């Protein structure tokens with residue numbers, strides 16, 4: 302039996318004013334300990350889908366059909382209080398542009414401590430110790446220094462590590478990374494992806510990774526959902542979908558992608574498998 306932590310069934314999201322359908326018939330399952338990728342070009346509905354899952358759609362967009370279940374509970378039954386409890390404690394999320402999610406005038410350590418004190422009821426001393434532990438877990442090199450710093454003093458990659466620390470601080474089951482590495486340069490991007498994989502293992506997380514970058518999906522994901530114009534055009538194990546795409550649109554995405562990026566990953570992966578087998 303599959304151990305589903307998140308099920309989305311025939312999700313439909315509609316623009317409240319124009320009545321235009323933004324997302325329709327979107328279904329997928331996130332299985333415990335696995336990584337699901339959502340790919341598709343800009344405007345295909347990836348962010349709207351995960352925002353619906355997080356209960357943070359902009360006012361103008363409404364869930365008008367389908368069902369979302371988090372740990373077996375339909376979110377349609379969630380009260381405001383349930384949503385607040387769910388976000389952070391069951392589903393954590395990180396987005397592009399980490400700087401915009403942090404308060405520029407409050408020291409970073411204090412911002413994490415605040416989450417821990419309010420949501421976990423930790424004392425000041427406990428929250429400080431836990432913040433430093435989280436900063437170490439996300440490999441911030443000098444946790445004590447970062448604790449005292451402000452957002453503008455850190456690079457984009459370091460800020461994303463702080464955001465990931467906050468996202469995992471309440472021990473969620475699921476971590477959603479929505480274009481979390483898109484704004485970072487390639488080396489830092491690879492480091493953050495490695496961190497996500499490490500945290501998945503260490504914290505027992507399931508990941509939902511949204512990216513327009515197929516190399517990210519090839520590297521990270523067990524399963525993939527391909528979206529276009531608010532619909533899923535293809536879904537399945539990431540390797541099978543990327544190697545043998547059935548849908549024309551997936552083939553187009555792949556051909557548009559810098560081919561050698563994917564090939565290089567698959568070669569490296571095959572050589573690792575050979576090593577493990579020998």
Ligand SMILES: Nc1ncnc2c1ncn2[C@@H]1O[C@H](COP(=O)(O)OP(=O)(O)OP(=O)(O)O)[C@@H](O)[C@H]1O
Nearest residue numbers: 323341342343344345346347348349350359361513
């Ligand atoms: N705040 C909003 N108000 C009105 N329509 C919106 C809003 N946000 C998204 N949409 C609509 O939903 C569609 C899907 O947007 P979404 O952000 O989910 O795409 P995406 O696949 O995540 O693209 P990107 O990679 O650019 O973020 C958009 O084309 C737009 O029509």
